[in-house]
Each structure stands twice: as C-alpha cells, then as structure tokens.
Amino acid sequence: MKDEDIDVLVIGSGAAGAALSWSLTEKGAKVVCLEQGGWIDPSTFPSLKPDYETHLTREGDFNLSPNLRDRKEDYPVTTDGENPPFVMMFNAVGGTTIHWQGIFPRFHPSDFKVKTLDGVADDWPIGYWDLEPYYDFNDKMLGVSGLAGDPANPPRSKRPTPPLPLGKMGHTLVKGFEKLGWHWWVSDHGIISEPYKGRAPCKLHGKCMFGCPMGAKATTDRTYWPLAIEKGAEIRTWSRVKEVTVTKEGKAKGAIYFDKDGNTREIKAKVVVVCCNGIGTPRLLLNSKSNLFPDGLGNSNGLVGKNFMTHPTHFINGVFEETMDSHIGPMGSPLFSQEFYETDENRGFKRGYMLIGERTFGPLSQAQNIPWGKAHHTEFGKIFPHQVGLTVVADDLPEETNMVTLDDKEVDTNGIAAAKVTYSLSENSKKMLAHAVEKSTEVLMAAGAKEIIVPPPTNLAHLMGTARMGTNEKNSVVDKNNKVHGVPNLYVVDGSSFTTGAGVNPTSTIMALALRAADKIWEKRTAWK
C-alpha cells in the first residue's frame, strides 16, 4: 500500500490491533499495521518438544518475560516498588496471544461502575451492555468454547464450540465446590473444541502457553490477521515505532519507525491507533514528545503511565493422595468460581476475585521447589502428579503510584528508552488475597486435599490502566470511544485503556473494546483528512 493512501495506522498486532485492523479493513478502510516482531514459525514452538518446560526455567527465545527472552524485537522492562510484577508479553504478529492461555471470561456489569456501587476508583464511561454485542461477535469470530447459562454472569449466546474437558483435577475441584455449595462454572476459552472456520480443534496436548501449532488456540495470527490481510490490510513486520508524530495543529500525523535493517522511516496516516499493551502504549506515548506535547502525547494531565494495574495472582495448590494428572489437558482453566466476585462489605475489602482451576506444567516446573539431596525423590513423589491448583485473579483497583515510566538508563536495540514498572500491592488487594487463600484452602480441603501449599503471591502481569478511559479530560487519557483527549485523530485501544481491571483475565474485554473502537473510528470517517 502506498503511504499516501493509508487511512489508519495501527501500531501493534496483538489482540486489539488485529481485531481493530480486521474490522476497519472489512468496512473499507485502508489499514497498515506496524509490528516490531515478525511472523512466528509454528515449527519452532517449544510445545512440539518434550523439553518444552526449559523455556520457562531458562532464558531463551520463548520465555514468557521479554527480559529473559531478549529477542531483538523485545524491549526491556525494568521493575520497582514493593511488589514488582513478573511482566509477560510477546512481540510478534499476534502479540501476547502467542503464549496466552486462552482463558476468556468477561467483565461483570458491576466492574464498569465501581465508583457508583462501591465508592472506589472510577466508573467507566461505558457499561457492560455497550460492549456486550462486541463480546458476542468476537466470541463467534474466534469460536470460543464454553457453555452459556452461568448465573454469576449475564446471559450470553450459545458458545460457538462446546466446553473443553475438565479432566481428573477439574472433577476433583467440582467435588469441593459442590460440597460447599459454592458457585462454579466451566470456563470459556479462546480455544476451539471442534473444527471451526478452517481451524483444527484442540487435541488436549496442554502446551498452550508454548505455542499452538494446531491453530486451535485463537491467536490473532491465525484468526483475525488472515482475514484482514485477505481484505487488503498490510502488516509491516520488524517495524519498531519510535514515536507518533504530530502536525503543527496538534493532530496525529503518523509515526517514525525503525525497519528491520535499522533504517529510520516515516509513515503518514489519517488516523493513528496505538495498540501496544499496558506497558508498550504508555512507553510510546511518553516517548512521543514534541513542542506541542512536551510531556508526551495525551499526557497534558500527567496520567499517561499512571494507574498501572496487574492482577495480583496467588497459586494455591492442594496435594492429594490420588493421582491427579493436572498436567493433562488444555493449559489454563477447566473451570472457575465467582462465589466471591461481587463486593460484600463483611469481607473487609471492596470488589472481589475469581478462583480458577489451574492446570500444572510438567515435572520440571513442579520440581522447582523440591529440595535437593537425599529426600528429593520422596518429596517429588508426594507432589507429582498429585497436585490440584487454584489461581486467584484479584480485582486490582487503580492507584496513581503504580505506574509505567521511561527508564532513564535502559534502552532497546534501537536505542529507544525502555519502560519501567513501579508497583506495590494496595491494602485492599492484600486483604482480598488473604481472603482468597483462606477460601481456596477451604475448597481444596473439601475436595479431599491432605496438604495445602501456599507460595508467596506472584503478580503475573496482565497489563492494564495506563492510558485509562474516563468521563472527562481531567481523570483520564482517552474518552469513551478510546480517542486520546486533545488529539482528534489518535486512539489508544488495548488493556491500557481500562478504567478498572476487574477480577477476570482481560483479553476478551480488550478485543471487544477494539471492535467497538473500530466502529467509532469508522463513524468519524468523514472527518478524516
């Protein structure tokens, strides 16, 4: 595509960038996407190798952390604060969906109105029902597996493919939830259980985070991108954006980027959409300084990078006498409980959390905390394969002191300032996690566990909140349509635009927001000049 023809420049090809690019292309827009990584060769996925777990424990090209993976296309993310998160992301066509588990819950209606309902944080300027048609459409595009009818969530249409199997560990958890009379439901997954739109169904190998060469997992390189490209969208891989450029009138003009040979290039478009995730997006906006925007784009109120949210995560394991084979089956969550999701003042904290049944990795991961020496085999034999895990996904309310800034020392391979994440758990989150440990222990014991293992919490970073959506220019970076305040043709569409993070995995909401934003951008097309 010739540069002068470009209507929309999308930066980042992950969950949001792919859905948005497809939608706009489908409507007739001429879309170019700049992606700092390339197409990932599926034959290189660690999931094809019996020693796949070494990619978790060792530095290397498929580690979940960009710092440990250290590919040319990765950028460093330094951390600080009392509880620095373990940052996970992937830089390639498909973005972080490449190593994502595919867990696909939706926000609750209450998640959009926490100020009104609970007096904390801020309300979103949109509600659940604004997003619902997009959630539903996206589920159909991806072939989401699951089951409708969950009383803990608003009604949703029949899932495009049936639920994935629970396995022995899932059935064991069911026993616990049933004994206590608590809520549970089989999970929605962005993993197809039956053939769907030319994609092969899941064969239950359970290596989802190490790449799905089958295409059963709905990575966007296998779902939205082929459709978008067929319709005329263009992805320029190995193109790392240095800054978003602006006209003298303060409109977004395009971007300056490095191509794969390190040459600096400039691209122009009528609309620019930043989809670089909750760390990459504020990093780019803060790096986009100009005379008109000396503190970075969209940052006149100083909120770009502020209110970083992750999901404080706790993995609680029950050890059972029986063999549990938790490593068998699709990685991620066979089932979940939202028994403690909505606010209950008696618990001593606001909002709540989801418990998800968590499959385990293989023996190498499970051996990590087993002592060396004489007792090694005995101790290993007690936990493998006898563990059943529950993961707590806690609603992490925004705090201005949790933030993404530019690192003043580290740079990426093109010399662009790296990102720095500062994060500390709030008192509310600490109380919530303590409650969740107690309740997870209760359900695992009810399921028959003989011992409970509670490691320290790990903030596995879902990246959210750093270019938040809000009701006015003072409390936010983008408006209800994901448009950046003060720049008429610049949009931010990814987890960074979340006003609050809810207690569920974010991808489903990121994609629904992207499809909605595409509609809003298209509605404004007469203003494109």
Add this chain to the structure above:
Amino acid sequence: MNNKWSRRSFTKAVISAQALIATGALTLPVACAETKKTEGDAPLDSQQQKTLKYAMDEIIPANEKMPSASEIGGVGYVLNILEELLELTPLFISLTDKIEAHSLQHFSSDFSTLNKDNRIAVLTNMEQSEPELFKVLKDFTYESYYTNKEVYELIKYEPHTTGTFGPEMTPFDEKLLDRVKTGPPTYTKI
C-alpha cells in the same frame, strides 16, 4: 528464530504443521538428551566433568527406584548445552572451580574423593555462600533430569507434545452443573 518469515512462508508452514500433526507424525527429539562429546573436544576437561558428575549426583542422588542425575546422562546434557551456548562455559568452569576450592578449603581434598557427607557439606556451604552459582548447578541438574525420557517413564509422565496424538479425556458432562444452574443470578444487575 528466523527473522525473515514472511506471511507466505508462515501460511505454508502452518499448513504443513497441521497436516503432520493430524497424522501424528510430527515429533521432535529431546534437545541435548544424548551424550555425544568426546574428551578431546568437550568444553569441560575430564577433571571438571568429574567434579560436575559428583555434584549433580548429590543434587539428585539415586534411590532404590530412581537413577541419579549422572546415570541418566546429566553431564552429557550439560556438555551439549555448552556446545550450543558457548557463553555459558565460563559459568560452569567457575562452578566446578568453586566446588573444588570449597572442597580443598574445608577438607583438603578433591571433591570426588570426599565421602558423601562431606560432599553434601561442600554443596550446602556453597548454597549459602554463593547462592547464584549453586542455583546454576541445581537448575541444570533438575533440567537434565526432568526432561529425560527415562525419567519420564519412571515417573509415568507422558509429555504429549503437540506433534503427537493428545491424551484421552472424557467430554464435559453438563449434568455436573445441575445444582448451580438452579441458583438465582448472583451478578449485580445494572
């Protein structure tokens, strides 16, 4: 990782991978599982390999059912990694040197000639005084052990790599949700 993958080559690879997976024909060997080094071209000399062997066997010793780390080729595993990742060689040389230094300092003897209790004492001491170096020994010993086919068979672990047929699992039975389905909506209606 090939940095020059184009959309076309990606699509082609996807199609071939799917075809091979469908037939169950696509499997890849365990990386670094076989000992193929000879003394002459090995990145660690025979004394260093001996030190490493004895140290790995204290990290994961044999018992009546399970082999020790070196019995399943742990040293060869490390040597093969060093061949692939040359930059790690100084780290392992430093590791074996430190083990020997501790051994000489505390017991005035080579590590491999110590009795078991003293070898454990050397490693325990190292774990406390040089935790990062000790972690290299522990991590690579565990890695060599728990990626090994023989060990997989002994612990009854089937890795179900994505290139093979997956495991058998019973389809989800909706009746399990009968109780939950009868409950009232619990989400806050807005």
